[in-house]
Amino acid sequence: MSKSGRGLIPPGLAFIADKINSKNNILGIPGEDKAKWAAGLEFSKDNSTIFFAGCGYQFSAMLEPLVKLVKQADKMSLNHEMAVGMAGMTGKLGIDAAGIFTKVASREKDSDAPVLRDAVKVLQALGVDIGYLGKDEPCCGAPLYHMGLHKEFHANAEKAHKKLKSHGVKRIIGVVPSCTYALRDIFSRFVPDHNIEVRHFIDVVAENIGHHKFKYPHKVKVVYHDPCQLGRYMGHFDQPRKVINAIEHVELVETQWTSGQWSTCCGGGGGFEVVFPDMSHILAEARVKELLATEPDIIATHCPGCLMQLRSGLKQLKNDSVQVVDLATLLAASLPKANTK
Amino acid sequence: MAISKEYRKELKDAAANERIRLALARAIKSYRENTNNALKKYPHTVKMAEDVLKIKEHAIQHMHDLAQEASANIESNHGKAYIAKTAKEALEIIDGLVGKGKLIVKGKSMTAEEIGLREHLEEEGNEVYETDLGEFIIQKLNSRPMHILSPAIHVPREDVAKLFSKITGESLEPDIPKLVATARKLLREKYFKADIGMSGANVVAADTGTIFLIENEGNIRLATGAPPVHIALIGMEKLVPTLEDAFKVSEVTWRYANYGVPSYVSLISGPSKTGDIEKVTTYGAHGPKEFHVIFMDAGRTHLAKDPVLRQALYCLRCGGCLYECPVFSLTAGYFGDKYFTGIGAVWAKEVSKNIEKASSLAYTCLTCGRCKVRCPMKIDVPEMILKLRKSLAEPE
Numbered sequence: 001m002s003k004s005g006r007g008l009i010p011p012g013l014a015f016i017a018d019k020i021n022s023k024n025n026i027l028g029i030p031g032e033d034k035a036k037w038a039a040g041l042e043f044s045k046d047n048s049t050i051f052f053a054g055c056g057y058q059f060s061a062m063l064e065p066l067v068k069l070v071k072q073a074d075k076m077s078l079n080h081e082m083a084v085g086m087a088g089m090t091g092k093l094g095i096d097a098a099g100i101f102t103k104v105a106s107r108e109k110d111s112d113a114p115v116l117r118d119a120v121k122v123l124q125a126l127g128v129d130i131g132y133l134g135k136d137e138p139c140c141g142a143p144l145y146h147m148g149l150h151k152e153f154h155a156n157a158e159k160a161h162k163k164l165k166s167h168g169v170k171r172i173i174g175v176v177p178s179c180t181y182a183l184r185d186i187f188s189r190f191v192p193d194h195n196i197e198v199r200h201f202i203d204v205v206a207e208n209i210g211h212h213k214f215k216y217p218h219k220v221k222v223v224y225h226d227p228c229q230l231g232r233y234m235g236h237f238d239q240p241r242k243v244i245n246a247i248e249h250v251e252l253v254e255t256q257w258t259s260g261q262w263s264t265c266c267g268g269g270g271g272f273e274v275v276f277p278d279m280s281h282i283l284a285e286a287r288v289k290e291l292l293a294t295e296p297d298i299i300a301t302h303c304p305g306c307l308m309q310l311r312s313g314l315k316q317l318k319n320d321s322v323q324v325v326d327l328a329t330l331l332a333a334s335l336p337k338a339n340t341k
Numbered sequence: 342m343a344i345s346k347e348y349r350k351e352l353k354d355a356a357a358n359e360r361i362r363l364a365l366a367r368a369i370k371s372y373r374e375n376t377n378n379a380l381k382k383y384p385h386t387v388k389m390a391e392d393v394l395k396i397k398e399h400a401i402q403h404m405h406d407l408a409q410e411a412s413a414n415i416e417s418n419h420g421k422a423y424i425a426k427t428a429k430e431a432l433e434i435i436d437g438l439v440g441k442g443k444l445i446v447k448g449k450s451m452t453a454e455e456i457g458l459r460e461h462l463e464e465e466g467n468e469v470y471e472t473d474l475g476e477f478i479i480q481k482l483n484s485r486p487m488h489i490l491s492p493a494i495h496v497p498r499e500d501v502a503k504l505f506s507k508i509t510g511e512s513l514e515p516d517i518p519k520l521v522a523t524a525r526k527l528l529r530e531k532y533f534k535a536d537i538g539m540s541g542a543n544v545v546a547a548d549t550g551t552i553f554l555i556e557n558e559g560n561i562r563l564a565t566g567a568p569p570v571h572i573a574l575i576g577m578e579k580l581v582p583t584l585e586d587a588f589k590v591s592e593v594t595w596r597y598a599n600y601g602v603p604s605y606v607s608l609i610s611g612p613s614k615t616g617d618i619e620k621v622t623t624y625g626a627h628g629p630k631e632f633h634v635i636f637m638d639a640g641r642t643h644l645a646k647d648p649v650l651r652q653a654l655y656c657l658r659c660g661g662c663l664y665e666c667p668v669f670s671l672t673a674g675y676f677g678d679k680y681f682t683g684i685g686a687v688w689a690k691e692v693s694k695n696i697e698k699a700s701s702l703a704y705t706c707l708t709c710g711r712c713k714v715r716c717p718m719k720i721d722v723p724e725m726i727l728k729l730r731k732s733l734a735e736p737e
Binding site for chain 1: 665
């Protein structure tokens with residue numbers, strides 16, 4: 001693994017890079033915990049089409065301790081020790097990073113893993129047959145690419161590609177925007193024989209939803225926040241709107257100036273929250289204010305990073321009457337009872 | 342290294358400053374409304390921007406040839422043209438023309454800002470007046486510009502009143518029209534006393550050697566028209582092949598800069614002249630007798646070789662992207678170096694060669710991509726930033 005130039009990468013990001021390389025996920029969670037979210041769900045034995053869970057929904061709640069570390073380092077003016085990296089820094093601060101992550105990992109209520117269960121239920125209700133690789137699911141390595149470590153991303157992509165091929169994967173349905181974008185658009189630039197078809201969950205749902213009845217339990221006004229990678233990167237502006245409009249009892253509203261391709265970033269973009277946590281919080285709050293101007297009951301979005309950011313924005317505004325909900329959850333809550341478990 | 346402590350602190354302080362946020366929030370709202378209206382009224386602009394991108398793509402690959410062609414045409418118009426390889430060379434040429442102890446009136450120019458021209462001229466013992474109102478405020482505050490078109494975007498009227506009161510010795514109210522009138526009064530006589538007027542250019546037509554200057558205040562007209570000498574310092578990326586191309590670039594620039602129509606566009610191709618007495622052409626009539634144009638490379642040719650980063654040279658400096666950048670809305674130009682936001686990172690690394698600043702800026706960019714949606718040249722800032730991060734994290 002090349003370490004040259006690592007000193008120029010902000011330590012919060014470098015920490016994530018090290019964990020992807022050593023533990024195959026962004027926060028170094030032990031492999032067997034990676035498939036825990038899916039306990040009790042039934043998947044097809046045929047892995048030609050798989051559901052790709054990714055790290056985000058499972059582990060984003062655990063980014064919080066990392067953000068705390070960055071803030072602490074900031075306060076203690078440890079910036080000159082960039083080259084030491086996060087591991088060295090945590091040592092200096094007397095913090096047991098691994099311990100914190102393990103502790104948080106057990107706090108399941110803070111995790112967004114239920115979104116993954118919801119996504120699977122929705123796909124199955126729509127008759128989409130999916131397998132799941134469980135603890136064998138490779139890490140897409142997207143953060144490596146985004147922080148500039150293309151060699152490491154390349155090595156990871158080769159590894160991931162082989163793993164997917166060894167399971168006979170032909171099609172992937174991803175749900176985390178950054179994973180899905182990496183698998184769909186970036187992999188082929190590094191792995192020439194990457195011929196796996198990759199689609200995002202919402203694209204598949206939008207295609208199939210016409211034949212099915214979705215009905216939210218009661219009438220609600222929903223404002224939709226476009227995640228940057230799902231919208232501007234992948235071009236999925238119409239699909240989420242088509243899906244929301246197909247749910248009975250849901251009224252979709254839009255912000256002025258800042259919806260669709262003009263959507264304002266939640267402040268989590270590109271790992272910003274682990275580089276500039278304070279500004280990231282201000283941006284989250286600003287975005288929530290834009291969304292609240294539509295007077296919604298629910299802020300819906302479709303990205304684990306956005307979920308986390310928008311919730312923290314709402315919390316800072318001390319607003320507890322509006323909920324931040326992932327589209328998969330909104331859909332699952334609108335399924336006929338017979339289809340849900 | 343990575344993100345320098347000073348930069349982090351500056352950014353954090355700016356983000357905590359409610360006044361910057363308020364000023365920007367107002368500016369963003371009015372920018373969006375004005376631009377929307379301008380594009381509704383002149384809907385052909387969107388298609389024209391596509392033509393301009395093609396013009397720029399071609400021109401950036403031929404900057405040197407265009408500089409030669411423009412220089413030859415300026416010379417045949419009885420002006421003087423120079424090609425400066427570096428910022429240092431540009432300053433030397435200017436020193437040779439200006440000398441010491443001169444009174445200089447100056448129009449706002451990002452290229453001048455890039456090489457620290459005003460500070461340099463002052464060190465050489467010249468008296469320099471910034472004549473753009475925003476830039477004048479910045480100069481008097483001893484601050485630095487925070488936006489490419491509205492350099493004093495972060496300074497509220499109360500602070501301007503305080504500043505102008507100090508300069509005039511009068512007690513001025515924070516009344517905007519009165520403050521504007523004060524600036525007019527302070528600067529008026531300087532134009533006519535000045536030895537030299539200086540400007541940049543928004544675009545240059547190589548086939549006629551014509552420089553285009555877009556403005557609203559009228560300060561550039563006076564600064565480039567009243568003094569006996571006009572010196573224009575221009576980045577080579579501003580060159581396009583023909584006059585027709587230059588008109589297109591101008592119109593797209595001002596429309597995306599949220600001016601439906603600007604008050605003034607000056608086209609200057611040579612010194613002033615007259616043939617009114619016996620048809621004998623005489624140089625130096627009412628306008629300047631001397632017209633000097635310096636085309637500066639200073640890293641632009643190097644930047645043009647990179648297939649991704651060269652997009653930074655397509656920038657028309659309309660400033661539209663800045664209004665769409667979420668980070669900029671908190672920090673204004675503190676998220677920047679010589680140029681601002683994500684594109685600023687590219688300039689810092691490739692032109693200024695300031696690696697530390699470049700990495701600070703590159704990891705501040707959210708890579709959210711809204712700037713690209715706004716940009717008339719569809720400059721892919723996230724793509725440039727990711728490439729830049731690679732070159733920082735994995736140097737070759």
